[in-house]
Amino acid sequence: MVLAKKIGLSFVLSLLVGVAACAETTEFPPPETPPPPPPGGTADATPPPAAAPATKAPAAPRVDTSLIPRDVLFGNPDRASPQLSHDGKQISFLAPVDGVLNVWVGPADDPSKAKPVTADKVRGIRRYFWAYTNDHVLYVQDKGGDENWHVYAVDLKKGETKDLTPIDGIAARIEGVSSKIPGEVLVGMNDRDKxxxxxxxxxxxxxxxxxxxxxxxxxxxVLADDDFKVRLAMRKAPDGGDVFIDPSAKPKEKGKDPEPYLTVPFEDAETTNPVGFDATGKTLYLVDSRGRNTAALFEVDFASKKPKLLVEHPKADVQRFMGHPKTGKVQAAAAVYERPTWQAVDKSIQPDLELLGKLGEGEIMVLSRTLDDKRWLVALVPSDGPVKYYRYDRDKKKTEFLFSNLKALEGKPLAKMHPVVIKARDGLELVSYLTLPKASDPDGDARPDKPLSMVLLVHGGPWARDNWGLNPMHQWLANRGYAVLSVNYRGSTGFGKKFLNAANNEWAGKMHDDLIDAVKWSVDSKVADPAKVAIMGGSYGGYATLVGLTFTPDQFACGVDIVGPSNLKTLLATIPPYWAPMVATFHKRMGDPNTPEGAKQLEARSPLSHVDKIKKPLLIGQGANDPRVKQAESDQIVKAMQAKNIPVTYVLYPDEGHGFARPENRMSFNAVAETFLAQCLGGPIEPVGDDFKGSSLQVPAGADQVYGIQEALQSVKK
Known part of the structure; x- marks a missing residue:
């Protein structure tokens, strides 16, 4: 049973989320997210635009040899995402082989004897798990970031890998595994109908x-039980709400659907979702916001539909769960306001949670549990150090340190991340996260000794959220001398349905006002120098960057847009086939292009419509294979800027999708971005050096506007 599974909007779509170049994560590198994504730009991207006329060469930024190297922050981890086999005899983790992340497996009592069992040579594996056979590892992979995921099985005894979904052009997704059916996996495929x-x-x-x-x-x-029986199927209603059908129920009329098992109004659709069944299939776990604001966890008798409240929080939705590995019963759940607040439902694990809480400062995450529940694999995630992994023996109440995700982080001048709650102009609470350069905040009170240059780092989604924890983007920027602020603007998930629905039809409206209010707070609090604030983000965060430079052109010193849409009409016009069932939701939350009012709104809220207002430097990064925000979204705004002789630097990766998965591409883009930001904000840089080596980076426009880029490109060519 997968208790974190949701079959509402957030499961089917992680709209504009998953940008590996700037995603919040607890591990290095940021993982990509396999579930089906949201709409993109035009289906057939046009060729990259021609370079703009040369401009005056930029001055060289200040070099600082004491900076944390980019290859430490954005390269591969030593070991990450460890898991125990279900029988507890083996341990697995991700680690590089010739610079590419692969799955390694070894004896649980001696991880140093682990050997690679996969042989990916291009993008690296980022999501895998154990089958209940204990002899197989399952993983997903796409090609060049196209997100046409395939499911692979590795036979550990034979040393063979099999593609379980060998059909070109399909997007497979794993729906479940079960200890009752150890030799099989439940998979969804759009093979019959795209x-x-x-x-x-x-x-x-x-x-x-x-x-x-x-x-x-x-x-x-759909949501299935441990017998691989589909128990609920979700269809989007015309008004954007959700209708859940029990396929086994008898309809009143032949040829008709059964009566809905569960009907969810539009305003609750993102915050009300079935999350799993127990092993018997008789109990459904439901996160529900109907009749309340924040989503609480309920235990529901599936036959009678009688609910029992298990966990709730006054300010945050219940978002995280721990289920017993054999029975599937929820044992603990957490809501996340500033940081997770765990509540034990099963009091038998309370002593375990209390003991693990003493491991050190940071968030405790239980990554895997053996089927007999005697051994757990646990991560301790701080905000200012490497992730540490432990094996926990429940009988002996003993933890054993295994390894950290990246030894090179140890001893580095990493900075703490501070939660701050900022009031929006209309009173909404914006849970945000602030990281300051370590030397600027010697007393640790989350206020620098003098105002700093600042980067406003905007998360993707918008129906996602920022979290507290180890964040390579925060550490990188703070190490370069900048304050870094991430804001959960309205529309972010986890803060109740009122907060989420306050963003409806507010792209470039009140959602952007929240970001401006956060900048004002940072200036009023003496955190930021008002003349030196940059805006940066990926996906929706890239859109917010473009909005920042067009709708509020005097607010920011510069912007970095990573795979952000520039035209909301073309974004929605090219929805891939398997996003079609959710089109009503997009129209209600963003604007309906089929109505005169909606079409006008989408055009008015598109940065492309306001290109002439751009007056500050802009850097754009794009993956050519992006299925969510197509290359055309970046191409068209670059062309529009060039037509008006507005400078822009455009970086393109022909082997990437919605974000940059390959470490070589991450490092090359961030090398460009680091110098670009230094030119705007005055911070120091680590020279490009060899960071373009092995990267597919192309710079169709504006290479001459970022110091040292042309020379580095020529060096790589030689």
Whole structure:
């Protein structure tokens, strides 16, 4: 059972989320997210624009040899994402092989004997887990960032890897694994109809598949139990709400759907979701915001629909869960306001949680548990140090340190991340996270000794959120001397339905006002120098960057847009087939292009419509294979700027998608961005050096506007 699974909007779409170049994460490198994404730009991207006329060469920024190297912050981890096999005999983790992340497996009592069991040579594996056979590892991979995910099974005894979904052009997604059916995996594939996913049971050894749910009802997602029976199927209603059907229920009329098992109004659709069944299939766990503001966790008798409240929080939605590995019963859950607040539902694990809480400062994350629940694998995640991994013996109440994710971080001058709550102009509370250069805040009170240059780092989504923890982007920018502020603006998830729905039809409206209010707070609090604030972000954060430079052109000193949409009309006009069931939701939250009012609003809120207002330096990064925000979204704003003789620097990666997964590409882009920001904000730099080596980086426009870039490109060519 996967208790974190959600079949509402946030499961089917992580709209504009998953930007590996600037995603918040607890591990290095930031992982990509496999679930189906949101709409992109035009289907066939036009060629990169021609370079703009040369401008005066920029001055060389100040070099500081004491900076934390970019390859430490954005390169591969030593070891990350460890897991125990279900029988507890083996341990696995991600580690590089010739610079590419692969899965390693070894004896649980001696991780140093682990050996690689996969052989990815290009993008690296970022998501994997154990099958219940204990002899197989499952992982997902796409090609060049196209997000047409395939599911692979590694036979550890034979040393063979099998593609379980060997069909070109499909986007497969894992729907579940079960200890009751250890030799199979439940997979969704849009093989019959590109708009929807059928559900198959696939034999891990042979690849043979059996159809268990033919999706002929335009269902956007399903939830199955441990017997691999589809128990709920979700369809988006015309008004953007959710309708959940029990496929086994008998309809009142032949050829009709059964009566809905659960109906969720539009205003609750993002905050009300079934998250899993227990092993018996009789108990459904439901996160529900209906009749309240924040989403609470309920235990529901599936037959009678009788709910029992388990966990709630006055200011935050319940978002995280711990379930017993055998019974599937929820044992603890957490809401996340500033930081997670865990509540034990099963009091038998309270002593375990209390003991683990003494490991050190940071967040405790239980990553895996053996089927007999005697051994756990636990991560301690601080905000200013490497992630530490421990094996925990429940019988002996003993923890054993295994390894950290990156030894090179030890002893580095990392800075603490501080939660701050900022009031928006209309009174909404914006939970935000501030990181300051270590030397600027000797007393640790989250206020520098004098105002600093600042980077406003905007998360993607917008239906996602920033969290507290180890964040390579925060550490990188703070180490370069900048204050870094991440803001959970309205529309961010986890803060109740009122906060989320306050963003409806507010792209470039009140959502942007929240960012401006956060900048004002930083200036009033003597954190930021008002003349030296940059805006930077990926995906929706990239859109927010473009909005910042067009709608409020005097507010920011410069902007860094990573895979951000520039035209909301083209963004929505090219929704891939399997996002079609959710189109009503996009229209209600962003604007309906099929109505005169909606079309006018989308055009008015598109940065492309206001290009002539750009007066500050802009850097754009784009993956050519991005299925969410197509290359055309960046191409068209670059062309529009060039047509008006407005300088812009455009960096393109032909082997990347929605963000930059390959370490070489991450480091090359951030080398460009570091120098670009230094030119705007006056901070120090680590020279480009060899950071373009092995990267696919292209600079179709504006290479001459960032110091040292042309020379570095020529050096790589030589």
């Amino acid at each position: 708009k929807v996913h059928n559900i198959y049971r696939i034999n891990i050894k042979t690849g043979d598949k059996k159809l268990v749910f033919k999706n002929e009802g335009n269902f956007a997602g």
